[in-house]
Amino acid sequence: MAMSALAVADTKKASPQRRASWVAFALLLPGLAYLALFFVVPFVSLLMTSFGVNDTSQYGAFYYAFNWQNYVDVISEYWPQFLRSFWYALLATLFALLISYPIAYFIGVVLRDRPLIRNLLLVLVIAPFFISFLLRTLAWKALFADEGPVVGFLQAIGVFGPQDHITGTGFAVVFGLTYNFIPFMTLPLFASLDRLDTRLLEASSDLYATPGQTFWRVTFPLSLPGVVSGTLLTFIPATGDYVNASQAFLGSPSTTMIGNVIQSKFLITVNYPQAAALSILLMAVILIIVGSYVRRTGTDDLL
Numbered sequence: 001m002a003m004s005a006l007a008v009a010d011t012k013k014a015s016p017q018r019r020a021s022w023v024a025f026a027l028l029l030p031g032l033a034y035l036a037l038f039f040v041v042p043f044v045s046l047l048m049t050s051f052g053v054n055d056t057s058q059y060g061a062f063y064y065a066f067n068w069q070n071y072v073d074v075i076s077e078y079w080p081q082f083l084r085s086f087w088y089a090l091l092a093t094l095f096a097l098l099i100s101y102p103i104a105y106f107i108g109v110v111l112r113d114r115p116l117i118r119n120l121l122l123v124l125v126i127a128p129f130f131i132s133f134l135l136r137t138l139a140w141k142a143l144f145a146d147e148g149p150v151v152g153f154l155q156a157i158g159v160f161g162p163q164d165h166i167t168g169t170g171f172a173v174v175f176g177l178t179y180n181f182i183p184f185m186t187l188p189l190f191a192s193l194d195r196l197d198t199r200l201l202e203a204s205s206d207l208y209a210t211p212g213q214t215f216w217r218v219t220f221p222l223s224l225p226g227v228v229s230g231t232l233l234t235f236i237p238a239t240g241d242y243v244n245a246s247q248a249f250l251g252s253p254s255t256t257m258i259g260n261v262i263q264s265k266f267l268i269t270v271n272y273p274q275a276a277a278l279s280i281l282l283m284a285v286i287l288i289i290v291g292s293y294v295r296r297t298g299t300d301d302l303l
Contacts, residue, residue, distance in 0.1 A: 050276035060270040070277040078261055078278065082285070085257040088170065088245070089238035092177035096185040096234050097227065099178070104189035104226070105219075109196060125186050137176055137249045144172055144250070168252030176244035181237065185230040192226025193219075228297050236286055258282055 048064055050071070055061035075082075103125070111118040128136060143150055144166040154160035166172050196219065204214040220227075242259030245251035251260070258278060265275035 046276045046279060049272055050280050052273040052276070054271060054273060060272070062273055067273070070273045071281065074274050074277050074281065078258065081256055081258045081261050082281075084255070085239050085259065085282075086285075086289075088174050088177060088255075088257060089235050089241075091174045092181060092238045093185075093231050093235045095174070095178040096182050097231060100182055100185040100189055100230065101227075104186050104193050108190045108193035109198065112194075112198070122190070125183055125190075128180075128183060133180060134243065134249075136180060137243055140172075140176055140179065141167060141249050167250055168247075168255065170255055172250040173245045173255045173257075176250045177238045177241060180244065181234040184233040184237075188229035188233060189223065189226040192223045192229075196222055224297060228294060232290060232294075236290065239286060240282060 049062070051064070051066050051068070052062040052070075053065045053067050055063055103121075107118055107121050107125075111121070142148060145151065146165050146167070151160060151164070151166060154164075155162070200218050200222070201214055204218050209217070239257075240259045240262075242257065242263045243249055245255050245257040245260055247253065251257075262275050262278050262282075265271045265278065
């Protein structure tokens, strides 16, 4: 009788747990369905397309197959664009970090007791988001144009000659990437530095640490989650960017990035299998780089 009573009690306890698990599953179901519909299905379609074979009898048509040659072809033909994309993205990420960290530190730590000025500066950081990405890049194209004020000033002081220019160079592309992604770097850094306990900085000073030692041993390690988040939010989209390096904006044929090649294959030359293969390769390489970077920085919880 005692064992029977215990079994009934366990059943009653388990019943609310089952109901709670079903409620949790029901709440997760819309999100899971969204991910399946707009991420898993497109990814599977892209993967299948990357093994396709072009149908030469009809423009832009292809049929599904298992053609590994697409990957061999795009790697052998477009490896310079791959390397250039990661190099430009790395430079833009480093420059954005060097520019954004002092800004985030000033807003998040120095102005902690001045909320009005602090909020105003935060608005200025996100203000570029109120203007189209394309318009901002076109504005820099006008400023860097051969007849623009920047080149005119450099020529006036003797730095540039009549044949020198800025647009169409790697400098212009990296500058555009850095400028456009600075808010993505600044906001995570600010969120991390805003939670910094300033008493730790005071304790470091009381222990006769120099400002440099305080920064490298206290401030920077505590802000590392923001650094990692900001660099990921900058590096990943910058690698696949195709606007800044486009000839219509700041780039030229010599600065073409892999995003420009993918865009061309999808919309101009219309070679869907090769475009899909390039996209899959780009995602795979980024995942490997990001995974290694996050694990080396000891912030695995961000994955």
